Amino acid sequence: MTTWLRLLPHQIPFRAASSMLSVDDDSIEGSFLCTADDALAAGGMPIDVMLIEAMAQFAGGLAFGDRPGHGYLSAIDRCSIDRMIVAGEVVAIRVDREADFGGVFRFRGRATVDGVEIARGRFYLAAPPLN
Amino acid sequence: MLFPTPHSWWRGARPIDANGGKTLADPILRRRIKELLIERLKFEDMTPDDIGDDDSLFDGGLGLDSIDALEIVVMLESEFGIKVKNESSAREYFRSIASLADFVEARTSKAQTQA
Structure with a gap:
């Protein structure tokens, strides 16, 4: 399970999940590091989008971290961001x-900076097809 | 609150199927499940009377999808304290309001027996 970050189909610069701190059957905690030289931000992508992507990637780690194959992000709803994040911030x-039912998973993600919630959303992931 | 004990409020007289003696879920429970589905799935302009007990929830019928199925799973846990873990055995109960009510009744009766 601890190696799933390296096995994600998204790697730098598309890997937004920076580090994993803990995981159990029903939750996962980690961080998203907002850097000044983020390649996607330099290319014009709002860094907030990567924060949401990070939550989705952690959801993927929780659902599929110990399974062969990759799952798919199916939907996001009830997602909101309270403020911009800036370079140097570590988002928990x-x-x-x-x-989860029928190969589809639903997760609730929350992002905080210094204990203050700045973003949240619900994420739906679909399991890879059985071979 | 109308139903202060959500896991057991519907317990009471259980009608008996005249044909086979099979215990049927309480009609009040079926109606409550319809109300919950309408509320949680945001079926605007729909009332419990618009949903038949045996209408298919997914194929045709109400036309629910996999996202809606997750909402039902969450609803079962928050309203009735039922965790759906064994998906293969639960799947058949997601066919209709009647089968869903039977599932709720069976699982809550089992939990009460074990308590």
Whole structure:
């Protein structure tokens, strides 16, 4: 499980999940590091988008970290961001599994900076097809 | 709150199927499940009376999808304290309101017996 970050289909610069701190059956915690030289931000992508992507990637780690194959992000809803994040900030992320049924998973993600929640959303992931 | 004990508020007289003696879920429970689905799935302009007990929830019928199924799973846990873990055995109960009510009744009765 601890190696799933290296096994993600997204790697730098598309890997937004920076580090994992803890994981159990129903939740995962990690961080997103906002750097001044982020390649995607330099290319014009709002860094906030990568924060949301980080929550989705952690959800993927929770759902599929110990499985062969990759899952798919199916939907995002109830997502909101309170403020811009800036270079140098370390965003703590927690993702909780709410439900899974029929190969589809629902998670709730929250992002905080210094203990203050700045973003949240619900994420739906679909399991890879069985071979 | 109308139902202060959500896991057991519907317990009471259980009608008996005249044909086979099979215990049927309480009609009040079926209606409550319809209300919850309408509320949680945001079926605007729909009332419990618009949903038949045996209408298919997914294929045709109400036309629910996999995202809606997750909402039902969350609803079962928050309203009735039922965690759906064994998906293969639960899947058949997601066919209709009647089968869903039977599932709720069976799982809550089992939990009460074990308590």
